[in-house]
Amino acid sequence: MFSAFHGSSGGMGNSLVPAFMAVVWGAGSFYFYFFLGLLTVVFVLFIVDSCFGAYTRRAPPQAWHVITKGNKFFTFWIWFGVMSMFVWMGTATALYGTWLTYLVAAPFRFWGSDPGTFFWVTYLTSYWPLVGALVMCFIWWLVSYKSVNVWARIALWAKPAAIIMAVILIIVSLVYTPEASWQGWGMTFDLKASKFMSGMVFAQAMLWVYWRSGVGSGVSTAFASYLPKGGDINTACLMERFSDVILLTLFALFIVPLTMGFGFPPLFSGSLGLAFSALPKVWNALGASGIGLSMLFYALFIPTALPMNLAYFETNVATYADKFGMPRTKTVTIMAIAAALLSIVFTIPIYDSLNGNSYGFTFLFTAWYWEILILGLAALFEFIVLFKYFKIDKLIAYANETSVIKISPKLFKGLCYLSFLMVLGSMAYLFLTTAGIIPGVSPGAAGSIIADGTGYHGFTPIGYAMIFVGLGLPLILALIWTATDK
Amino acid sequence: MLLLTQVAAQTQVTIVIKDGAVQSMDPSQLYMDTDYVVNVKVVDKSGNPVTGSLVEFVPASGLLTIDGTSSAKTGSDGTASLPLKFTSAGVLSLYVGGAKAKTLNVYYSTFPAGAAIFIVGTLVIIGLALAYTVYKGPIKTLRK
Numbered sequence: 001m002f003s004a005f006h007g008s009s010g011g012m013g014n015s016l017v018p019a020f021m022a023v024v025w026g027a028g029s030f031y032f033y034f035f036l037g038l039l040t041v042v043f044v045l046f047i048v049d050s051c052f053g054a055y056t057r058r059a060p061p062q063a064w065h066v067i068t069k070g071n072k073f074f075t076f077w078i079w080f081g082v083m084s085m086f087v088w089m090g091t092a093t094a095l096y097g098t099w100l101t102y103l104v105a106a107p108f109r110f111w112g113s114d115p116g117t118f119f120w121v122t123y124l125t126s127y128w129p130l131v132g133a134l135v136m137c138f139i140w141w142l143v144s145y146k147s148v149n150v151w152a153r154i155a156l157w158a159k160p161a162a163i164i165m166a167v168i169l170i171i172v173s174l175v176y177t178p179e180a181s182w183q184g185w186g187m188t189f190d191l192k193a194s195k196f197m198s199g200m201v202f203a204q205a206m207l208w209v210y211w212r213s214g215v216g217s218g219v220s221t222a223f224a225s226y227l228p229k230g231g232d233i234n235t236a237c238l239m240e241r242f243s244d245v246i247l248l249t250l251f252a253l254f255i256v257p258l259t260m261g262f263g264f265p266p267l268f269s270g271s272l273g274l275a276f277s278a279l280p281k282v283w284n285a286l287g288a289s290g291i292g293l294s295m296l297f298y299a300l301f302i303p304t305a306l307p308m309n310l311a312y313f314e315t316n317v318a319t320y321a322d323k324f325g326m327p328r329t330k331t332v333t334i335m336a337i338a339a340a341l342l343s344i345v346f347t348i349p350i351y352d353s354l355n356g357n358s359y360g361f362t363f364l365f366t367a368w369y370w371e372i373l374i375l376g377l378a379a380l381f382e383f384i385v386l387f388k389y390f391k392i393d394k395l396i397a398y399a400n401e402t403s404v405i406k407i408s409p410k411l412f413k414g415l416c417y418l419s420f421l422m423v424l425g426s427m428a429y430l431f432l433t434t435a436g437i438i439p440g441v442s443p444g445a446a447g448s449i450i451a452d453g454t455g456y457h458g459f460t461p462i463g464y465a466m467i468f469v470g471l472g473l474p475l476i477l478a479l480i481w482t483a484t485d486k
Numbered sequence: 487m488l489l490l491t492q493v494a495a496q497t498q499v500t501i502v503i504k505d506g507a508v509q510s511m512d513p514s515q516l517y518m519d520t521d522y523v524v525n526v527k528v529v530d531k532s533g534n535p536v537t538g539s540l541v542e543f544v545p546a547s548g549l550l551t552i553d554g555t556s557s558a559k560t561g562s563d564g565t566a567s568l569p570l571k572f573t574s575a576g577v578l579s580l581y582v583g584g585a586k587a588k589t590l591n592v593y594y595s596t597f598p599a600g601a602a603i604f605i606v607g608t609l610v611i612i613g614l615a616l617a618y619t620v621y622k623g624p625i626k627t628l629r630k
């Protein structure tokens with residue numbers, strides 16, 4: 001279960017980017033709400049997810065179908081969450097194929113003397129991202145084909161490995177950029193009372209809570225459905241939640257200082273610009289030691305992102321195997337082929353001059369935006385399913401029964417209600433802000449749905465294509481699968 | 487590599503913008519809680535002063551706040567003078583004629599206590615919670 005929780009809350013971008021989001025949105029106040037969400041909303045939903053899986057022995061949609069006694073409205077929402085992560089598989093192969101390519105090619109410094117132009121123009125408009133994506137699909141298939149247990153045992157060590165690598169990078173940043181370290185830490189973690197009162201800081205932090213943890217996509221449900229009787233859900237969840245907060249703090253302690261220390265403003269809102277454009281300039285500047293450091297950095301994706309990739313892949317495998325009653329090996333192969341086909345969309349090698357990258361990567365960013373919104377809504381409905389159907393008392397009694405660490409039912413109930421209010425509040429704030437209803441906050445400040453949801457192409461054929469891939473495809477699949485559920 | 491050594495507080499800052507890009511900046515770093523007069527000189531490709539160009543400092547990070555004049559138009563000598571003070575560290579965008587000319591860092595003069603409390607507090611409290619969980623869970627189970 002620890003591997004499943006880590007898999008659900010892994011990733012490179014969502015390990016690195018919160019530090020930059022904190023600089024933009026309110027530093028320590030952003031992190032306060034971000035960590036609060038990770039320790040309340042995510043903790044509660046991981047327990048809920050796991051109990052749903054362990055109790056029903058079904059993949060997420062089928063588990064919700066059983067728990068809600070066939071209620072199609074609620075089952076639709078988990079189908080929607082899982083199907084958004086089905087589309088995500090294509091984005092993940094595209095992105096992590098690039099991480100793999102950079103890891104392998106780092107010793108040769110294949111990005112040359114102008115890494116920015118190389119990445120955004122040369123690399124993204126070539127077929128290398130597709131090659132990397134297909135290699136990732138093959139790795140997923142290879143690891144998942146036989147059994148998920150082998151991978152779960154390896155992934156158990158992923159979080160400690162990532163923490164050790166982050167500590168090494170903090171030491172490196174202190175050695176190379178000592179003055180920038182404390183300046184960067186200040187800009188990332190400084191506390192200002194006025195920022196605690198900002199609804200936008202809270203809402204942005206919560207968006208990263210959903211994106212970081214993948215709540216609403218049912219990963220823990222899928223893995224818990226495999227648990228033997230006696231699985232220690234509580235302890236695994238507590239250990240993973242605490243180590244995740246430590247990992248995120250450590251990542252923030254090295255990435256902003258490294259960025260500032262080498263002359264880049266700490267404002268990279270996307271992990272791609274940082275990882276593949278800005279940092280290669282740093283590796284170049286460091287000479288020979290930059291090669292080792294770059295390999296260490298790009299290798300971080302193995303303990304942080306690969307478990308996540310396989311966790312979401314497994315969720316889709318479990319879901320489709322349950323839906324169609326197919327054997328595991330066959331489902332794994334079909335899912336790997338589906339991921340490969342999806343990756344073609346997210347690696348389209350045509351230059352998008354509006355966004356300064358390829359159309360494939362504009363599709364990727366846009367799909368992520370829709371996924372965050374879908375996951376937030378799915379999380380909201382998961383609470384309602386808990387309150388209305390499963391009941392909190394029954395759930396925590398079930399989790400405590402087989403866990404070494406028992407959680408107070410009163411405490412858990414309080415956390416459930418607090419978490420529900422936090423999710424409801426953040427989603428309501430974002431939608432009201434986007435609609436321009438919150439006084440003093442412009443709709444654009446929230447990241448307007450029209451702008452972000454169309455890849456900044458607006459209501460044009462390309463913009464509609466973005467909406468179709470990010471929102472339409474999971475919606476259509478979710479509607480079809482919900483309608484055909486028996 | 488930037489050297490972030492604190493320089494003596496200076497009130498006069500000169501930034502030269504040539505053809506939309508920063509050509510020079512003296513001193514090269516800005517600090518919070520310092521009274522500045524920032525003189526931004528805007529010249530075209532040939533080095534001729536540009537008159538009536540809007541020069542703006544816009545906070546690009548959440549904590550940064552500006553007290554004083556954050557925008558002004560250039561005069562006949564192509565220079566706009568902005569008396570201002572940054573009340574917090576962070577990131578700042580310099581816009582000239584509506585286009586971003588540069589992104590600048592505004593540095594702390596001393597390490598902020600709030601950040602120290604947050605970092606140490608998080609690592610200690612969550613670290614202890616993790617250690618307790620590991621002890622109560624896997625370690626006790628293994629001992630049994």
